[in-house]
Amino acid sequence: VLLSQSGIAQADTPIYEIHIRDHLFYPDVLHIPADKKVKLLVRNDDATPEEFESYELNREKIIPGNSQATIFIGPLLAGEYPFFGEFFPKTAQGKIIVE
Amino acid sequence: MLLNSVILVLREVLQAALIFSVFLGFLYKLGHSRAWVLFALMLGIISGYFYASNVALVTDWLEGRGQELLGAVMHLGIYLLILLFMLSLSNYDNPRWRKVMTVSVLLGSLFSSLRESAEVILYSSGFIGIPSMMHTVLMGGLIGASIGICVGILFYYLFVNLHGKRAAWFGYIMLLLLAGNTLSQFSQLLMQADLLPTSYPVWDSSSLISEHSMLGQLLFELFGYEATPSRYQVSIFVGGWLIALMILLHPKYNFKSLFKYP
Numbered sequence: 059v060l061l062s063q064s065g066i067a068q069a070d071t072p073i074y075e076i077h078i079r080d081h082l083f084y085p086d087v088l089h090i091p092a093d094k095k096v097k098l099l100v101r102n103d104d105a106t107p108e109e110f111e112s113y114e115l116n117r118e119k120i121i122p123g124n125s126q127a128t129i130f131i132g133p134l135l136a137g138e139y140p141f142f143g144e145f146f147p148k149t150a151q152g153k154i155i156v157e
Numbered sequence: 158m159l160l161n162s163v164i165l166v167l168r169e170v171l172q173a174a175l176i177f178s179v180f181l182g183f184l185y186k187l188g189h190s191r192a193w194v195l196f197a198l199m200l201g202i203i204s205g206y207f208y209a210s211n212v213a214l215v216t217d218w219l220e221g222r223g224q225e226l227l228g229a230v231m232h233l234g235i236y237l238l239i240l241l242f243m244l245s246l247s248n249y250d251n252p253r254w255r256k257v258m259t260v261s262v263l264l265g266s267l268f269s270s271l272r273e274s275a276e277v278i279l280y281s282s283g284f285i286g287i288p289s290m291m292h293t294v295l296m297g298g299l300i301g302a303s304i305g306i307c308v309g310i311l312f313y314y315l316f317v318n319l320h321g322k323r324a325a326w327f328g329y330i331m332l333l334l335l336a337g338n339t340l341s342q343f344s345q346l347l348m349q350a351d352l353l354p355t356s357y358p359v360w361d362s363s364s365l366i367s368e369h370s371m372l373g374q375l376l377f378e379l380f381g382y383e384a385t386p387s388r389y390q391v392s393i394f395v396g397g398w399l400i401a402l403m404i405l406l407h408p409k410y411n412f413k414s415l416f417k418y419p
Contacts, residue, residue: 095351106282113369116386118349119224119225120212120224120279122279125213126221128220128221130348130350131355133355133357148158
């Protein structure tokens with residue numbers, strides 16, 4: 059699982075890294091703290107673009123191929139927040155567990 | 158893959174189709190030239206292609222906030238252009254305001270088609286190297302685009318076949334819904350870029366209308382429905398609606414300007 063939690067990085071905002079490879083998210087389950095804003099760094103290792111989308115998080119962002127993008131989420135209440143890749147929704151699925 | 162292509166392209170096309178149908182409906186009723194809308198559509202698709210080609214560059218702008226900022230500026234622009242369009246409707250007898258109407262329709266249509274077409278182009282481009290899937294994706298995209306365009310045509314004919322007060326009410330309500338939609342997306346993009354604070358949801362209506370459902374998707378495209386909106390999102394949405402309503406209800410606003418047209 060290619061998860062790197064950079065800890066306190068930018069103004070106390072923890073950074074969590076997610077990779078997209080072969081239209082799958084790594085890791086596909088991410089644990090983040092409740093009541094805290096975090097920064098997701100989504101790296102697309104595929105050559106094709108993908109769109110990170112989550113209705114529960116109210117987030118939607120295109121991640122170009124072989125590129126990376128940042129998405130801020132939270133503060134969130136404890137619970138599960140699914141996300142998916144809109145371009146390849148059958149394979150690119152994951153969830154954020156807030157605890 | 159077919160169903161996914163249909164839904165994805167339908168979602169993108171539907172929003173632009175609704176804006177186009179409302180603008181075209183008003184222009185038809187007023188006898189105003191509609192050629193600008195077609196011109197804006199073509200310009201929007203070309204601009205969308207350039208946006209899609211440079212999306213990696215845009216993404217890296219402003220410490221990774223480029224996509225959100227550009228999208229937010231476009232959505233705020235569409236909202237302001239809808240307000241300008243409302244004002245020009247009230248003052249249509251003035252030649253200057255007719256020019257304002259042309260510009261607001263041109264830019265509003267351009268911005269709405271640019272963002273939607275860019276996403277469709279990006280999505281399709283991902284399958285260029287996969288011939289076995291490209292056919293399915295193109296077929297799904299064609300079906301999705303056709304459904305979206307048909308819904309737009311349906312709204313257009315519904316509008317132009319209404320007369321007098323009914324036409325005016327229908328047109329203005331559609332403009333208000335679309336204005337709310339653009340503001341909802343504007344605030345969401347600012348929150349995503351951390352330029353607007355995110356609060357806990359004001360309500361959770363996902364058990365009533367899920368954003369995953371077809372109805373939820375349709376309502377999102379129509380007026381930016383969110384099952385779990387934040388306090389700031391609701392405030393901006395309501396504030397934007399109040400501004401639009403204040404314009405419409407202002408004593409000097411010629412709400413009846415459309416009544417005299419067939």
